[in-house]
Amino acid sequence: MRVPAPDPREVRDASLDELSRLGLPLPPEQFPLVWEPGDEIELRPTVEIEARIAVLHVILARCFGMPAQAAMSWLLNSHLVDMVTPPEWQFVMGGRGDHRSFVLHHDALFSLAWVLGLTKQLDPTLPVDERLVERLPHIAGGETFAHWRSRILAAPQHPADVAALLDLHYCLDWAYLELERDGRSRPGLVDANAIGQRRWALEWAVVLRGPYHDEPPGWEEVDLST
Known part of the structure; x- marks a missing residue:
């Protein structure tokens, strides 16, 4: 569902208000907006987001001891090999590869789960809800991707709500890195790495349409440099 993007300035003001509430530094005035007035937004297809969640879940399982053959078999049986980068x-x-970087994807998966309505909140001060594991594929039990999709009955968030949370995490990413550079304490249990992972997932899930936007990037092509 493609919809008109909300006013980017109003969204940014709300993001800055949240940073202030958390006691975080505010980005400079020239900090760019995520989209422009008149742009449109939509989410990637639900099945594509579900597939990305499943792939990340398998990767995390490998991080914690799942044998390579079992992981490969599950991906093959679920017809998800083409979704693996x-x-x-x-x-x-x-x-x-960098084992630690793959472990960090735990927060990217959490963010995507929120996009699909599998978890109720994505609070920047709180870690991943451990109850989420019950809403993920039961790989060890042999649950297929197709069965998992039918079990969870995803209810995606409205694109404007996801875009607003993307803008917030764009600002949070800058603020948390500033905190780390200054050696200041953060407002909750979530660190800069987790915020960056959540932003990565939101950047990927939200599709921006307008004269200044390219085609949606692949998972590994998401730009977090600004």
């Missing part, structure tokens, strides 16, 4: 495939098959 080359770096992810190298890790799933041979354990190659």
Whole structure:
């Protein structure tokens, strides 16, 4: 569902209000907006977001001891091999890559779960809700991707709500990095890495349409440099 994007300035003001409430530093006045007036927004197709959640779930299972053969078999049986990126495939098959960076995807998965309505909140001061695991594929029990989709009955958030949370995490990402540079304490239990992962997922899930936006990036192509 493609809808008109909300007023970017109003959304940004709300994001800055939240940073102030949390006692976080505010980005400079020239900090760019995520979208422009007149743009449109939509979410990626639900099945695509579900597939990304499932792939990340398998990768996390590999991080915590799932055998490579079992992971590969589940992906093959669920017809998800094409959704695995080359770096992810190298890790799933041979354990190659930065193990720590793959563990951090726990927060990206949490963010995507919120987009699909599988968890009720995405609070920047709170860690991943451990109850979420029950809403994820039961890989060890042999649950297929198709069965999982029918079990969870995803109810995606409205695109404007996801875009607003993207703007907030865009600002939070900057603020948390500032905190770390200054050696200041953060307002909750979530660190800059977790905020960055949540932003990564939201940047990927929200599709922005307008004269200044390119085609939606692949998972590994999401730009978090600004």
